[in-house]
């Protein structure tokens with residue numbers, strides 16, 4: 001039984017650096033010497049493709065190299081489950097994660113890489129008033145805890161980010177770069193990313209996205225005409241728009257995009273045959289140049305109109321004859337006159353337009369309200385500045401998602417993306433899922449801009465931070481959707497997880513007192529961590545879905561968990577005596593047989609639970625005998 005430790009690669013988030021090296025090794029084994037890369041050999045192997053010029057095209061800034069490294073450093077944190085804060089914990093497939101998104105993105109790599117179809121983010125625009133998180137290279141979890149007031153301040157904190165800092169764009173780029181890099185890994189090959197931004201960082205965002213996603217994968221920049229009128233306080237020009245920058249992970253893998261038709265448009269297509277929907281439209285075309293005579297069933301010849309002008313038709317004579325035979329065209333009597341008609345087929349869809357005008361977005365989603373108004377309606381007070389309108393997200397979702405796709409927003413704010421996903425599912429019966437990530441950014445009642453929101457948290461009896469607003473918005477949105485669609489039975493819940501340090505204590509030997517260190521490490525689960533905490537750390541670190549089904553079974557008086565239909569079986573009880581071993585092992589084997597999971601099962605036990613090594617050895621031996629070979633302790 002192999003023991004899982006805090007330093008075990010399995011228990012850490014994905015080590016992207018190691019994966020990159022492995023990739024290089026697979027492609028260029030000659031350029032690898034033991035664990036290092038021989039650049040001279042690599043250069044030779046790449047021939048003329050190496051760019052050695054000192055002045056290179058691209059965007060550079062102070063800290064770029066560090067930002068790159070940040071994305072590569074594995075996380076030692078974990079996500080702790082919060083069923084008490086969740087809605088429909090047992091059944092929901094949606095996730096709301098409270099935490100600093102760089103760490104969270106790292107932790108999600110094992111479970112969700114190549115799984116996400118759509119990422120939408122609305123990061124801080126760097127206006128000078130919003131806050132830009134400064135990553136602490138050395139210890140992200142500590143930094144996160146300091147930020148969220150969990151440990152003494154004294155270090156860096158969220159800052160109102162002023163231009164006078166001299167690092168205005170640099171800090172923003174350092175913040176965005178590693179997050180976008182990690183986000184890309186989570187996208188499916190046909191995945192897409194949309195980033196809301198205004199003119200302050202638009203140009204820089206395009207540069208880093210070109211670098212991270214590839215210029216060839218840029219699809220479009222949408223211009224969202226979001227501020228009509230006003231703006232006369234601007235010195236030079238009133239800005240009435242912002243952008244939504246749109247990249248694919250791989251343009252060649254992305255199917256054509258279509259905006260679904262509005263119901264009013266669809267209502268014309270009343271007929272249907274095996275090819276699809278259509279309506280009978282007139283074949284006569286005023287502007288056409290295809291003149292020929294058409295003979296009707298009773299011999300009438302249609303060649304001229306009532307004024308004696310030659311009649312022109314939609315298609316060539318040859319094509320018309322073919323259409324008549326195939327049933328795509330017909331000649332029928334309408335009243336006293338003959339009418340030539342063709343099947344006007346429903347086109348595959350409308351292409352999304354680069355300008356998001358109010359009319360094109362709001363009308364189709366039958367709302368003209370903005371995000372502030374929507375929040376005001378739900379909360380009766382302004383708890384969040386400038387949330388995006390649900391309709392903006394619905395519009396993006398409408399042309400880029402299928403009904404079962406997974407959506408990620410790691411700057412969730414008030415949770416508009418989650419709201420939009422639920423609303424869209426309720427409207428069209430889809431099963432789209434969302435993952436939202438939001439920092440528990442503190443709300444200060446002494447700050448005029450945050451007072452309303454801080455007071456609101458007090459009234460809810462919740463800690464004063466933005467993540468509490470996100471969760472409350474999701475709860476209220478779910479109730480609203482349920483009242484609008486009373487028969488709707490779909491998923492309106494979400495599982496809450498919070499970022500924290502690992503449940504497993506790292507091995508830190510006290511050289512002066514090794515004996516005590518050894519005794520302390522007999523139990524290497526941190527105090528105050530629950531069975532569920534440990535269980536979900538295993539789920540995350542073994543790369544399973546945090547919403548995978550969880551079943552429990554009492555076997556020989558011990559609780560055993562089966563995750564994902566039995567892919568992971570865990571018994572985290574604190575005591576397993578010699579007498580427990582046989583009934584426990586045989587019960588697990590029997591349950592495993594009933595569950596019949598696809599693929600190999602990992603069985604995990606708490607190391608300190610075993611009465612002695614004999615008990616441990618015996619349990620492993622019985623499980624192995626029945627084919628459960630991957631048995632681990634923790």
Ligand SMILES: C[S@@+](CC[C@H](N)C(=O)[O-])C[C@H]1O[C@@H](n2cnc3c(N)ncnc32)[C@H](O)[C@@H]1O
Pocket residue numbers: 099100101102121122123124125131133371384386387388389410411412413414415416417437438439441466
């Ligand atoms: C512009 S708002 C997003 C608004 C959102 N689209 C909406 O409609 O409500 C950006 C959000 O990102 C959050 N944020 C900033 N840095 C973060 C980080 N490092 N990790 C997680 N959340 C962060 C901020 O607290 C803020 O709520």
